[in-house]
Structure formats: structure tokens, C-alpha cells
Amino acid sequence: MHETLIGVNESTVAGIGRLARxxxxxxxxxxxxxxxLLNPEPLSLDDxxxxxxxxxxxxxxxxxxxxxxxxxxxxxxxxERKKYYQAESDMWQVIRxxxxxxxRREVQMALQVLGESITKLxxxxxxxxxEERELAAYYLERIADLQGFFxxxxxALETVLGKADSxxxxxxxxxxxx
Amino acid sequence: MHETLIGVNESTVAGIGRLARxxxxxxxxxxxxxxxLLNPEPLSLDDxxxxxxxxxxxxxxxxxxxxxxxxxxxxxxxxERKKYYQAESDMWQVIRxxxxxxxRREVQMALQVLGESITKLxxxxxxxxxEERELAAYYLERIADLQGFFxxxxxALETVLGKADSxxxxxxxxxxxx
DNA sequence: CCTAACATTCAAAACGTTTTGAACGCAAGG
DNA sequence: CCTTGCGTTCAAAACGTTTTGAATGTTAGG
Numbered sequence: 001m002h003e004t005l006i007g008v009n010e011s012t013v014a015g016i017g018r019l020a021r022x023x024x025x026x027x028x029x030x031x032x033x034x035x036x037l038l039n040p041e042p043l044s045l046d047d048x049x050x051x052x053x054x055x056x057x058x059x060x061x062x063x064x065x066x067x068x069x070x071x072x073x074x075x076x077x078x079x080e081r082k083k084y085y086q087a088e089s090d091m092w093q094v095i096r097x098x099x100x101x102x103x104r105r106e107v108q109m110a111l112q113v114l115g116e117s118i119t120k121l122x123x124x125x126x127x128x129x130x131e132e133r134e135l136a137a138y139y140l141e142r143i144a145d146l147q148g149f150f151x152x153x154x155x156a157l158e159t160v161l162g163k164a165d166s167x168x169x170x171x172x173x174x175x176x177x178x
Numbered sequence: 179m180h181e182t183l184i185g186v187n188e189s190t191v192a193g194i195g196r197l198a199r200x201x202x203x204x205x206x207x208x209x210x211x212x213x214x215l216l217n218p219e220p221l222s223l224d225d226x227x228x229x230x231x232x233x234x235x236x237x238x239x240x241x242x243x244x245x246x247x248x249x250x251x252x253x254x255x256x257x258e259r260k261k262y263y264q265a266e267s268d269m270w271q272v273i274r275x276x277x278x279x280x281x282r283r284e285v286q287m288a289l290q291v292l293g294e295s296i297t298k299l300x301x302x303x304x305x306x307x308x309e310e311r312e313l314a315a316y317y318l319e320r321i322a323d324l325q326g327f328f329x330x331x332x333x334a335l336e337t338v339l340g341k342a343d344s345x346x347x348x349x350x351x352x353x354x355x356x
Numbered sequence: 357c358c359t360a361a362c363a364t365t366c367a368a369a370a371c372g373t374t375t376t377g378a379a380c381g382c383a384a385g386g
Numbered sequence: 387c388c389t390t391g392c393g394t395t396c397a398a399a400a401c402g403t404t405t406t407g408a409a410t411g412t413t414a415g416g
Contacts, residue, residue: 004302124182
């Protein structure tokens, strides 16, 4: 195959691997996804192990993860007993599914802990010495800040999850800032 | 000190540690930040090592990182030879500085690689066999998708970086979707 | 049912990251 | 200058994650 195609393939796959790592996945996942993305035809586990020079076991486990993240789908090839995979190539779909199963949960948990802390601090008020009460007030201030931040994050995520089939890019630049 | 204050402190510090890990930092950084955030007074390296029960060496290195990320500042205490630190408590400032030095760079690099790939593919056109040309077209399609996605991300980041002193939360829900 | 062709699992090895503490460097006060 | 009190560095150890391949499941065809 032509040098250029090989080169572009390699750098794209490597780049996606790097991004995967950056986003908290492992880079084999990224490279598998990239490899699938740049293949018009679905690939089998063996194809993938071959192309990336990694063990079949690793391919198997990482493909399961990719499926769970909604980044790849199994594809049935008639007359074939092998499993074939295809990348989910709609980037918006990918990011929505990742946000949905990860970022969202994390923000949710953070908010819950913060909420509980606020409640605890408020109901303990009566039992506190004046000094402690001052510290409690300080905690409340700081925790409320965090809460505000995560509430914003939550709204932003829900917005992306709920609507964007393809967001109007220009709209984002028009967000009004208070 | 009162049970409640201790408990809230612990769970908040642990929670911030967890978030730090989630966002690709190590959790000691997060716990250091959390500890500083919940202390009205600046803390010295020894105070921090003490409170978190970790070695002074680790505190020293992680505090340097926190400073580089713009998440903590050194504070001079008159008459003291020790270094004292304070958390940057404006969450918007923190997130802006992190985006600025990390997310932004990463998106920038991804876009550059993608752009280069497109150029390479286009200039190689002439040298390609018909089959290769078809694959090249396929690559271009996929790469253009990625490019679109990262261009959007870039705009979103620049928006946050450029404007938000404190974003009007409601505005985000009003983004119009195409 | 048996076999062949696959996929999956999992314990051990390779590899990577974080933590520690002792050694070192540096500056301020005597 | 010397000492003391601090911060920083870095090599080694602890710890965590990823990869591998052999063993084990699973399924379809004969």
C-alpha cells in the first residue's frame, strides 16, 4: 500500500491512542478504536491482534470495554464464525455515551457528597462551640463553591446528552456570560 | 474538634482526591488541594505532610505541581522561614488554568495532526492507484469528522477561557441545537 | 456427541507510577 | 564562616496496571 496511506493511518491511530490515554482510558483501547475507524470493513479479533501486534487476549478484553463504552459494535458476517467489529463513527454518539456512563456519574457522586456535607454541617450547628461554628461557616462557603461548579458541569453535560445530535457550533460562542 | 467537622473534612478531601484522579492528576495532589481549601490559614509543607500522613518529599513535589497548575499559591508569613501555601479557591480560575495548560494543548495537537494528515492525503492523490484513492477518500471522511469534533471542542474551551469569570448557568441551557 | 475453530479468562510477568527517606543544597542567624 | 532549619532531589522500594499465553469455555458443523 502507498506510503502516505500507511503513514496517515499510523499517526491517526497513534494520535487516538494518545487521546484515549488522556481521557483516562488505556491506549490500546484507543488504538483499537482508531484501527477500526479507518477500516471500511469490519475486523476480527485476529485481524486486530495482527495489525496492532498485541495478544489476542488483550484484544478480546479491550474490545469488550470498547463495546461497553458504546465505541464499537459487533457485526455479524454471514457464513463467518468469527466476531467482527466496527467502530461507532459518529463522534457525537461516542462522546455522549462516554459522558453518560462516566463523567455524569462522577459529577453526580461529587454533588451527592457535597450535599450531604452541607446537611451534616447545618444540623450539627447546635452542638458546636463558637470557634467550631466559625470553621463550619468557612467549610460551608467553600463547599457551596464546589457545589456551584458541579451544578454547572451537570447542566452542561445534560445539555450535551439531551440535545446535541450535532450541535450548532456557532451557538456556543454566543453563550452569554453574566 | 467536633466529629462532624472532622468527618466533613475527611470526605471532602477524599472526594477531591478522587476527582483529581478522575481528571488525570494523582490523588495526593487532590488531597493536598482539598486540605488547603478547607483551611482558613495557609499551611506549611510540614503541616501538610502531617495532616495527610505522607512524606515531606512527596508533599514538596506535589505542591510544586499544584503551583504549576495554578491551583495553589505560595504565601509569605512574616517572621517565618517556612513556605506556606494557600489553595486558589476560585473554581473558575482553577478550571481555566487547567484547561489552559492541558486540555487546550491536547486539542491543539490533535487538530494539527489531523490537518497534516488531510494535506498529505490530498497531495498524494496523483500517485495513488484507484483502489488506494478510494481508501484515501474514506480516510478523509473519517478524519474530517474528527476534525469537526475537535474544532468544536476548541471553540468551547476558548469560550470558557476567554470569557467566563462566572458563567451565567442558565445561558448554557439555552444553547441552540441545529 | 465430537471436533474444530474460535473467544474468554486469569495468573504470572512486564512494565509504569508513586512514595519514601536519606543525602544534599541553600539561606539566615549567630 | 559555622550551624541550624528548612526545602529539594533522587534512587530504591512499594504499589498499581497492562500484557501475555496457556488453560478453559463455547458454539456450530459434521
